[in-house]
Amino acid sequence: xxxxxxxxxxxxxxxxxxxxxxxxxxxxxxxxxxxxxxxxxxxxxxxxxxxxxxxxxxxxxxxxxxxxxxxxxxxxxxxxxxxxxxxxxxxxxxxxxxxxxxxxxxxxxxxxxxxxxxxxxxxxxxx
Amino acid sequence: xxxxxxxxxxxxxxxxxxxxxxxxxxxxxxxxxxxxxxxxxxxxxxxxxxxxxxxxxxxxxxxxxxxxxxxxxxxxxxxxxxxxxxxxxxxxxxxxxxxxxxxxxxxxxxxxxxxxxxxxxxxxxxx
DNA sequence: CCAGATCAACGAAGCCCTTCGTACCTCTGG
DNA sequence: CCAGAGGTACGAAGGGCTTCGTTGATCTGG
Numbered sequence: 001x002x003x004x005x006x007x008x009x010x011x012x013x014x015x016x017x018x019x020x021x022x023x024x025x026x027x028x029x030x031x032x033x034x035x036x037x038x039x040x041x042x043x044x045x046x047x048x049x050x051x052x053x054x055x056x057x058x059x060x061x062x063x064x065x066x067x068x069x070x071x072x073x074x075x076x077x078x079x080x081x082x083x084x085x086x087x088x089x090x091x092x093x094x095x096x097x098x099x100x101x102x103x104x105x106x107x108x109x110x111x112x113x114x115x116x117x118x119x120x121x122x123x124x125x126x127x
Numbered sequence: 128x129x130x131x132x133x134x135x136x137x138x139x140x141x142x143x144x145x146x147x148x149x150x151x152x153x154x155x156x157x158x159x160x161x162x163x164x165x166x167x168x169x170x171x172x173x174x175x176x177x178x179x180x181x182x183x184x185x186x187x188x189x190x191x192x193x194x195x196x197x198x199x200x201x202x203x204x205x206x207x208x209x210x211x212x213x214x215x216x217x218x219x220x221x222x223x224x225x226x227x228x229x230x231x232x233x234x235x236x237x238x239x240x241x242x243x244x245x246x247x248x249x250x251x252x253x254x
Numbered sequence: 255c256c257a258g259a260t261c262a263a264c265g266a267a268g269c270c271c272t273t274c275g276t277a278c279c280t281c282t283g284g
Numbered sequence: 285c286c287a288g289a290g291g292t293a294c295g296a297a298g299g300g301c302t303t304c305g306t307t308g309a310t311c312t313g314g
Contacts, residue, residue, distance in 0.1 A: 078227045089208050100205045
């Protein structure tokens with residue numbers, strides 16, 4: 001049960017993969033450039049290979065153009081990152097993080113209602 | 128308005144400083160070892176110097192034993208880290224992060240009530 | 255069959271973070 | 285005055301991340 005902490009660049013690529021679904025390196029590269037500007041093709045390639053070594057992505061090498069896909073659901077990785085931040089910056093208290101997030105100025109006007117509408121107890125939460 | 132993103136080690140030291148208040152390197156080093164195990168004194172020294180260069184801590188060098196203190200409130204730094212994570216992993220949506228945090232298994236049994244008790248609107252929040 | 259396009263692999267460079275050893279300064283007790 | 289304790293500064297090593305150029309293999313149109 002390792003940590004599951006993608007780096008910044010790795011996370012950016014994971015976000016591309018989550019949005020795109022499985023894709024070739026070229027497809028991922030193109031989508032990535034659409035968000036980040038010009039990046040060498042081999043940079044995306046290398047990064048995907050590194051992430052594969054770390055178990056963050058899976059790949060299908062049966063065809064010439066390898067197809068990469070996320071190894072974990074977005075929500076699982078997000079949860080891991082949140083837990084990590086909670087441990088490092090909030091002394092393990094998720095409540096403290098939520099409190100801090102709620103006072104974030106970037107929150108949208110209609111968002112408080114959405115937050116409030118969420119279930120309170122974890123046991124009632126499906127996934 | 129720069130980013131204000133302490134590294135992992137830097138954040139650990141900041142937590143020591145927030146708990147201790149202003150302190151000499153030796154004091155910080157001792158408190159740090161209490162949590163992290165054996166670390167060289169010069170490691171704490173160097174790290175504090177680096178953080179000073181980054182503007183994360185302030186120091187008083189008028190005495191022989193320099194006294195270091197956090198440059199920012201804990202809540203400010205926490206907010207910056209949360210905002211950073213929101214941007215990198217949640218597409219800028221604080222709501223998504225809160226949702227994910229709420230489904231974190233580590234949350235305590237009585238915590239949902241505490242979360243619910245928090246104010247909904249930012250404008251009503253003092254500090 | 256060949257030229258050019260497409261592709262994965264590899265290695266290296268550059269950067270930052272972390273850690274520590276060493277050097278040098280300053281103070282203090284005897 | 286001197287030895288040693290206690291202090292800061294400095295530089296370097298080691299590791300990880302990110303980026304890319306180069307190489308060599310494979311496919312495809314003509």
